[in-house]
Amino acid sequence: MRRKIAAGNWKMNGTAAARSEITALQAAHPDPRVDILICPPATAIAALSENAHPIHIGGQDCHVATHGAHTGDISAQMLVAAGADHVIVGHSERRTDHQETDALIAQKAQAAYAAGLKAIICIGESLAERENGSTLSVIDVQLAGALPDTATAQNTVVAYEPVWAIGTGKTPTLDQIAEVHAHIRARLRARFSDGENMSLLYGGSVKGSNAADIFAIPDVDGALVGGASLKADDFSPIISALENA
Ligand code: 13P
Numbered sequence: 001m002r003r004k005i006a007a008g009n010w011k012m013n014g015t016a017a018a019r020s021e022i023t024a025l026q027a028a029h030p031d032p033r034v035d036i037l038i039c040p041p042a043t044a045i046a047a048l049s050e051n052a053h054p055i056h057i058g059g060q061d062c063h064v065a066t067h068g069a070h071t072g073d074i075s076a077q078m079l080v081a082a083g084a085d086h087v088i089v090g091h092s093e094r095r096t097d098h099q100e101t102d103a104l105i106a107q108k109a110q111a112a113y114a115a116g117l118k119a120i121i122c123i124g125e126s127l128a129e130r131e132n133g134s135t136l137s138v139i140d141v142q143l144a145g146a147l148p149d150t151a152t153a154q155n156t157v158v159a160y161e162p163v164w165a166i167g168t169g170k171t172p173t174l175d176q177i178a179e180v181h182a183h184i185r186a187r188l189r190a191r192f193s194d195g196e197n198m199s200l201l202y203g204g205s206v207k208g209s210n211a212a213d214i215f216a217i218p219d220v221d222g223a224l225v226g227g228a229s230l231k232a233d234d235f236s237p238i239i240s241a242l243e244n245a
Contacts, residue, residue, distance in 0.1 A: 003199045004034040005157060005222035007120065008229025009088060010106040011059060014040050016047035017027055024232035025239070033243045034222065037086055039230065042074050049083025057228045058086030058120070061094055064107040066114075076108075076115035087112045088224075090122045090146050102145025110148050113155045120201070120224065121146050122156045123184075127164035135162075136183050143187050153197035159224040160184060165204025167226060174213055177202055181219040208237035215245035 010018075022038065023103055029036060032054055036170065039058040040048050049057040063073040089112065090105035105121065111118040123134040123142035139160075159179055165171050172180075178205055181200055188195030202214055203224030214220055228234040 002197050002221050003090045003157075004242055004245070005037060005199055005201060006034055006235070006242045007037040007058070007086075007157075007159075007201060007222065007224045008039065008235055009091070009203075009224055009226050010038065010040045010230060011060070011093070011226060012041060013230055014094070016044050018044065019048060020234045021230070022048055022052055022055055023236075025236060026052075028232065028236045029054070029243075032239065034239065036239055039086070039088055042079070042221040045079065045082040045084050052083075054085060057084050058088065059084045059117075060088050062087050062089065062093065062108055062111055062115075062117075064104070065137060066111075068142055076111045078118050080115050080117060084117065086118045086120060086157075088120045088159075089141075092122060092124055092161060092166060102142055106148045109146070109156065110150065111164055113148070113150060118155055118157060118161050119151075121151075122159045122161050122203070122224070123162050124161040124166075124204070130162065130164060135180065139180060139184060140187065143184065143191075147191075151192060151198070153192075153199070154195040157199045157201060158184060158188070159201040159203050161224060162202035167205070169205050171205045171210060171214075174217055177214060177220065178191070178217045181217060185219045206238060208234060208241070211238040211241035212245065215242050 037056040059079040062076040089108040109119040125138045199221040206223040207228045
């Protein structure tokens, strides 16, 4: 059985003062039929993970090492100590802002596994790649490079986020999402014995008004949501759409 996941990536937004959003999600979804995950900035993980049940709290990145001379970085173990049970790795903003490569992302995923975190590994093509017809080959390179051989349905979630759909209000057509998700599923099945059971999320301008259509696509097991996850009032309808999919 694949886990269905409604995941919010708050990016560089929010502090411990955003507790009211977690409280509102708890009130609206006391007994959710899907996994609900919020990934706040690292500085807010400890505060927001207190009494967060049934909301899961995750990090947005981790270092490959457990500790050491890496100023400004945070290890997977530190995320666990703060109360996280998931971590996003390889988000396109980290690939762009911090020159992260698929090889580094695979190392980060392995660091997450070693700490007992589930890794949400992000992949997705740029607009230029979409327009020149290389989407599926870009996805293949990213899957091959960023997913460790030790990935399983227990420790890994794959998030397909077309870079051009992130924060733009533009989404691929439902057929385009279906094509890429079917392609990723085939690759996961071929490479991993439990690839059929790995959860596969779509991300990029998901909102309450398009969530149900996206969740009806085969092989879409949930969403990784940016802007529309910041407020419980916006995120809750997306969670409900996934519960009813
Ligand atoms: P938006 O939902 O704001 O487009 O962001 C998507 C995203 O990058 C989630 O990781």
